[in-house]
Ligand SMILES: NC(=O)C1=CN([C@@H]2O[C@H](COP(=O)(O)OP(=O)(O)OC[C@H]3O[C@@H](n4cnc5c(N)ncnc54)[C@H](O)[C@@H]3O)[C@@H](O)[C@H]2O)C=CC1
């Protein structure tokens with residue numbers, strides 16, 4: 001026992017809330033030794049009991065706002081998710097002088113600027129380590145560990161559900177929908193799993209990382225967002241034949257013309273570390289001018305990995321509260337007044353190599369008409385696979401890897417190719433990145 005106790009209130013007793021409760025209880029001794037204070041769960045706000053998480057004699061309210069109003073609660077831990085009630089809850093807690101710990105990336109990405117300002121106004125802080133890459137301490141790494149660097153770029157697999165789905169499709173040939181159902185049962189997916197599948201969750205996380213890395217206010221609406229729903233088992237297989245793996249990647253890069261902010265499926269050479277991050281694991285590669293490349297790896301979702309990050313924030317706050325020094329570290333790592341509104345590069349100007357897949361007539365002259373359209377646009381073909389036609393079929397899949405081309409240029413070339421009678425349907429496109437860790 002230590003002489004002081006920091007009183008917290010937990011709102012939400014679902015996957016992360018129950019994980020947080022269990023980790024705080026199980027590791028109480030080490031946690032209080034690290035925090036230099038006991039962590040006293042003064043109140044839990046939960047609509048209903050969670051049979052997997054008996055609370056013993058911990059006080060419970062069915063009204064989560066009771067936690068924000070409880071005068072003894074110093075830190076409110078928001079684990080309900082969403083951006084409506086959660087926003088009201090956090091605002092009320094801040095207005096009542098409580099510090100906030102949250103795992104809610106949607107809330108931080110979309111409303112972080114105003115919530116951080118509100119927190120500053122009330123002399124309290126919001127901590128959100130669990131909001132990006134689950135248990136990986138990537139927020140702390142960017143905000144504190146890499147504070148001496150100009151961060152040039154970062155790229156990461158930052159959605160556990162999506163990576164779990166792509167890994168199971170590739171390794172076991174499993175069906176997309178079936179793996180998604182399993183990810184939901186395991187507690188990895190968002191309440192609305194389209195956030196995972198359509199890339200919105202990764203976009204929430206990427207914008208947070210970019211702000212921490214480059215010192216810019218959060219700009220969620222500027223992130224180019226493409227999910228994994230259109231990646232087919234054929235793409236996974238063809239990528240493999242070409243020596244690549246398909247991963248859902250978030251990329252943020254600082255360039256002279258602006259910042260790239262994009263999440264999309266990506267072909268990565270199979271020898272790269274990021275290509276070998278599988279299942280629910282996440283990994284973020286950060287390139288700093290002083291440190292060079294650094295890589296952060298671990299579980300990106302799930303009850304206790306996420307609780308690990310929530311508890312780390314609670315410990316940080318408890319240390320500061322017991323030392324009487326809260327607000328030491330700015331919410332986005334840079335003094336708020338010195339955040340810069342950096343321009344975001346339009347996607348048409350973003351340059352990457354491309355993987356392309358199309359269905360074309362299997363007859364002389366078709367391939368050369370396609371390649372000449374590319375060459376008219378200054379795009380060269382680096383690798384090509386032409387599959388044999390299926391029995392009775394006259395069309396064959398053509399798979400290509402191109403050199404680096406701006407998206408705008410590729411859009412024009414692809415539109416011309418799609419207009420050819422000898423090509424049916426849309427040309428599937430996936431960007432390629434060769435990031436060196
Ligand atoms: N599950 C995971 O692996 C991770 C989740 N997160 C984030 O953590 C937060 C919580 O996620 P989960 O625990 O997975 O969700 P969950 O759905 O398992 O738990 C949320 C809990 O909050 C309660 N709740 C929701 N709205 C409420 C309201 N208006 N009033 C009272 N209670 C309410 C629900 O009944 C549920 O018990 C979300 O912001 C999520 O994005 C972050 C990292 C990883």
Ligand SMILES: N[C@@H](CC=O)C(=O)O
Pocket residue numbers: 131133134158159160161162188189190196201300301302
């Ligand atoms: N749904 C998210 C949960 C963690 O942030 C994911 O799958 O990564």
Ligand code: NA
Pocket residue numbers: 129130131132133134135136137138139309
């Ligand atoms: Na984290």
